Amino acid sequence: MNTVIAFVVIFGALVFFHELGHLVFAKRAGILCREFAIGFGPKVFSFKKDETVYTIRLLPIGGFVRMAGEDPETIELKPGFNVGLILNESDQVTKIILNNKDKFPNARLIEVENADVEKKMFISGYEQDEKLETFTVNEKAVFVVDGVETQIAPYNRQFGSKTLGQRTLAIIAGPAMNFVLAFVIFLLLGLLQGSPVNEALLGKIVENSPAQEAGLKQGDRIETIDGVSVTTWKDVVTIIREHPQEELAFTINRNGESFESVITPDKAPGEEGYGVIGVYGPVEKNVLSSFKYGFTETYFWTKEIIIGLGKLITGQFNIDMLSGPVGIYSATDQVAQTGVYNLMRWGAILSINLGIINMLPLPALDGGRLMFFAVEAVRGKPIDRQKEGLVHFVGFAFLMLLMLFVTWNDIQRIFM
Known part of the structure; x- marks a missing residue:
């Protein structure tokens, strides 16, 4: 779990x-971003904030942001369509209702003669066989299909x-x-x-390791290994790795005092079998x-x-x-x-x-x-x-x- x-x-x-x-x-x-999705496939969870629907989908193989204009718009107004229009106080169209228009008693019903909701932002049509009338479409107007609202995508938002x-x-x-x-x-x-710090200092000591059995402590500084002077952690690791199961004489400095310690590195598991003494590198x-x-x-x-x-x-x-x-x-x-x-x-x-x-x-x-x-x-x-x-x-x-x-x-x- x-x-x-x-x-x-x-x-x-x-x-x-x-x-x-x-x-x-x-x-x-x-750009109008219609959906922000984690995963693909069927929706598991979703909510809408401002213009974007945020979803979690079933298949954990990626994600996507669906931007307006990347795919063809799924809804297109064509001449002959009968639609309902909801207008705001400025007489701009805010909702274009494509079906179930009876659920919107305040909608103005028209037969579309011409429409451009991408660039010119207008809809013209006939209302109950009266004269042709043209309506300005608000940039944030929505299509309503089966009660579901989909925001239009003016060209400047694509x-x-x-x-x-x-x-x-x-x-x-x-x-x-x-x-x-x-x-x-x-x-x-x-x-x-x-x-990591590239100094010849001991970091954390592993329990029941050769270093712990030899009495080494975190913070000890290694001065020499088998008479070879070491100044960096890389020097220390290189020598130890090259001598698995071989006795090595360490000169250790602890709080300004030096002492000798003989340690036999264990052989690491695997084909390479390099030497290890059970010490992490120094850190700050x-x-x-x-x-x-x-x-x-x-x-x-x-x-x-x-x-x-x-x-x-x-x-x-x-x-x-x-x-x-x-x-x-x-x-x-x-x-x-x-x-x-x-x-x-x-x-x-x-x-x-x-x-x-x-x-x-x-x-x-x-x-x-x-x-x-x-x-x-x-x-x-x-x-x-x-x-x-x-x-x-x-x-x-x-x-x-x-x-x-x-x-x-x-x-x-x-x-x-």
């Missing part, structure tokens, strides 16, 4: 902050009406928020757990070092994940080793058993991974959208929206097939 909670929290945080980046910058650009820079920011903000989230998590780890807790730790860890894992992707592309990394939601759940289960700090670190690494994957120039991903923007910048005009939509649809279908493939691999690895 703890693993389920941990997985839901990590997945929810990663998707939430990613989509929040899209939402915030889209709204700042004036994604495609915005400048290339505004659209680029709205898209790139999603992956960028994943890197920000990772940085914040590493920063918190630095504040709570401490950030302050805001400045924690900020530095946040940046360095985010950079380190970004570099490592990009290197891993490079190996996948060049064939040095087997695609069968990729993991989907099932594999991530299994890994989260293992990490959760090692403590909350490691779980936080795991969440930060997954956040960086999500940010990088979404920046790949593949259809249906944010990187694919940015690729089309780059083409638009070069040719001076956007690519036909229907053609771009078809490419993204095919890309999304391919990603779903890949998701099924890696999920099946995960199940085989874990349960078979």
